[in-house]
Amino acid sequence: PSVLAELKQRHPGITLELHEASATRIYADLRERITDFAVTPWLEDGSRDLQHELVCHDAYMAVFPASLAPAASKPVALRELARHDLLTQAQDTAVHAQIEQAFHRARLSFRPTVEVSHHQTLLAMVTAGLGVALMPMLCLPAEPPHNLRVLPLRRPGIPPRAISIVTLKGKTLAPAAAKCAQMIAQSLR
Numbered sequence: 001p002s003v004l005a006e007l008k009q010r011h012p013g014i015t016l017e018l019h020e021a022s023a024t025r026i027y028a029d030l031r032e033r034i035t036d037f038a039v040t041p042w043l044e045d046g047s048r049d050l051q052h053e054l055v056c057h058d059a060y061m062a063v064f065p066a067s068l069a070p071a072a073s074k075p076v077a078l079r080e081l082a083r084h085d086l087l088t089q090a091q092d093t094a095v096h097a098q099i100e101q102a103f104h105r106a107r108l109s110f111r112p113t114v115e116v117s118h119h120q121t122l123l124a125m126v127t128a129g130l131g132v133a134l135m136p137m138l139c140l141p142a143e144p145p146h147n148l149r150v151l152p153l154r155r156p157g158i159p160p161r162a163i164s165i166v167t168l169k170g171k172t173l174a175p176a177a178a179k180c181a182q183m184i185a186q187s188l189r
Helices: 002-010 023-031 094-105 119-127 175-188
Strands: 038-041 050-058 060-065 086-089 114-116 132-136 148-152 161-168
Touching: 002 175, 023 038, 023 050, 023 161, 038 175, 050 175, 060 119, 086 094, 086 119, 094 132, 094 161, 114 119, 119 132, 119 148, 161 175
Parallel strands: 086 114, 086 132
Antiparallel strands: 038 161, 050 161, 060 132, 060 148
16 A cells, blocks of 8 residues: 555556455456456466566465464464364465465365455454464564464465566556556565
């Protein structure tokens, strides 16, 4: 939001339209030319019509209600998280797929007790004490509330997401869109 505010201040005549959706939907919006570019995880799904510029890696973190958090502030293993009620994002999200794959690689059962669409709802569920969650760091508040504990994952854990600027291959962005993408990339780096 701060980047978009700065862009609007520098270029007051432009109109911004922000679409929030799962990576799959965002990719579809690019293909349908609904959006100019996307800031999203790069999915290796054989998309020959899309190109991406890696911006940063986004590590997964374990999010506990303070009442369930381990006493020590050390990395947490997936095996430890599997002992709790697991809260996650919906099945149609890349986050859900990455977490599920990590549990299967670790030969752990993956049976979330609650699935939600938005990460804000997920944080509210953890805050309410309904269980623990695995969330990308970029989805977490810079200063988590006192009743949440955020801990890194013990390796191998879950590979970080590759956050990228994604566009249609061969498409040149309009100057305003190119400037917006550049500012967002600089901010995330």
